[in-house]
Amino acid sequence: MTKLIKEQVLSYQKRWQTVNLIEIEELRNTTLAEKLQKTVALMAFVQAMEQKDTIDSEEVKVWERWQQLREKFHV
Secondary structure, X not given: OOHHHHHHHHHHHHHHHXXXXXXXXXXXXXXXXXXXXXXXXXHHHHXXXXXXXXXXXXXXXXXXXXXXXXXXXXX
C-alpha cells in the first residue's frame, strides 16, 4: 500500500468515526416524544404492510399499550 493510499484510508476512517460520534450524540439528544413518534411510524408501517393477521394475543396487548401512550402524548 502506498503512502498516499494509506493516508486516504486513514482519512476515510476518521471521517466515518466523526459521523458515528455525531449520530450517537443526536440519538442521545432525541426526546422521548420524538422516539415515541418514530416508534408509532414504524408500527403504522407494519400495519400498512398487512402483517396484523400474524400477530398473537401478547402482541395485541403491546399494540394496545402503545395506543394508550399515543393517546396520552397526543402523537
